[in-house]
Amino acid sequence: MPVENRPVVGTLNCDECGETASLHQTARGKRRLLYRRCGCGCDQRTGEAIQKHWRQNMTPRPGFEHLAEPKPEPEQPNKTAPVLESVEPKPEPKQPTQQPKQEPKPEPEKGSMAVPFWASVLIGTAVFIAKTARGGA
Numbered sequence: 001m002p003v004e005n006r007p008v009v010g011t012l013n014c015d016e017c018g019e020t021a022s023l024h025q026t027a028r029g030k031r032r033l034l035y036r037r038c039g040c041g042c043d044q045r046t047g048e049a050i051q052k053h054w055r056q057n058m059t060p061r062p063g064f065e066h067l068a069e070p071k072p073e074p075e076q077p078n079k080t081a082p083v084l085e086s087v088e089p090k091p092e093p094k095q096p097t098q099q100p101k102q103e104p105k106p107e108p109e110k111g112s113m114a115v116p117f118w119a120s121v122l123i124g125t126a127v128f129i130a131k132t133a134r135g136g137a
Contacts, residue, residue, distance in 0.1 A: 005037065009067055010058035014038040023058050025067070034058075034067070 010023040014036070021038035034054050036043040045051075055069040 008061060009034070009064040010060040012036065012054060012058045014040060016040050023054060025064075 005022075006024040006027065008022045009025050012021045012023055013019075014021040017039040019039045021036045021040075023034050023036055026033045026035060026044075031046075033044075033046055034051060036054065052069065055067060056071045058068055060068045
């Protein structure tokens with residue numbers, strides 16, 4: 001059975017596929033949310049940010065102008081107030097800092113029994129399995 005959409009309340013240019021998307025309004029409970037249909041499919045996101053984006057960027061159909069929100073205008077500096085220039089202090093010349101000497105890590109002597117952690121875990125697991133197999137755990 002084909003999907004039956006609600007009436008188109010506005011249109012919007014889709015950023016993903018470049019087509020003109022149709023906006024529809026849901027009738028779920030008390031909330032009236034928009035959803036978008038275009039070449040990408042049906043987008044039913046309900047987050048405040050996407051709903052606001054759709055309402056600000058939609059071209060409403062006649063009779064649905066109340067659904068559109070005006071785009072926020074970028075703030076412009078107040079032309080009547082004088083603009084104060086910030087005075088930045090001159091950077092002081094950096095003095096060379098002495099880094100503490102790092103002592104080299106002692107290398108294990110030849111023939112020593114230094115075992116990496118992963119190897120000790122492997123050996124311990126093998127011993128445990130051998131003991132449980134014999135029944136001696």
